[in-house]
Amino acid sequence: MRIPSWIRQHLAAARALLVLTVVLGVAYPLAVWAVAQIPGLRANAEGSYVSRDGHRVGSSLIGQSFTDKQGDPLKQYFQSRPSAAGDGYDPTATSASNLGPESIVDTLPDPKLKTDDNAKPSLLTTICSRSKAIGELDGVDGGRPFCTRDSGVGAVLAVFGDRDRQGRVPHPTRVVSVNEQAGVVKAPFLPTYEGVKVELAKYGEDYSKGLIVPVKGDAPAKPAVPADAVTASGSGLDPDISPAYADIQVKRVAAARHISADQVRKLLDENRMGRGLGFLGEPRVNVLRLNLALDRQYPVKA
Known part of the structure; x- marks a missing residue:
């Protein structure tokens, strides 16, 4: 069949x-x-859990914050790299900001609102504000090229006037510091530009027709605050920081724990990791393991 x-x-x-x-x-x-x-x-494979006193306190593969209830850094701990994953280091919402080098102009908040959800800082301003805050926290120069020193935002001008064949504005008629909002800062980071008085930006005004000009300023080409301290990783879960970022935190941690900087550096050196297989990636420091080592050897006294 x-x-x-x-x-x-x-x-x-x-x-x-x-x-x-x-x-x-x-x-x-x-x-x-x-x-x-x-x-x-x-x-x-099992999550690389890290325990203290028999209790899991995290994973060596996923970063975490070391802040108080208000979100302020705890001075006795080394601080982690910034995170854009959810509310921070959320493995269920791993992500980056998706902002690139062209993100230099902020969306200013409505001054009439207590919180304006439509306001959005540019990537440049985010980096500038983080660098300024870290500089103040760790006692180093937080200045960076293309950042204002006082307000900690992107040093960007909108220059108005007729453009030449190269797209430049040889004779400006108006200049606005687009990331410094009137009523928020007292004066623009640059008093004049090409002989024209610089104005503060006003909410609701459109500056898109002006030539956008980032101003490098006098900050050092190699900032004291390293790049990984002010930028999030692609996953937002990076548990490690660079030795350079760890180094600038030593004095602050030592002072908060009432120990010498040399004692902190000794633990830091013990927790430094080299490149994978000797050539992959960069040297790094696992923040969670370093902070646990500090708590074991030099606990904070209440």
């Missing part, structure tokens, strides 16, 4: 489903699980 073609097709599909289920749904997951149990891989 000849089996109809549609039955043969369904039987072939059922056999394929059974084989693929066994291979991909059973054999493959078991093989991956077995590999994950190999010594040296097991801890990573």
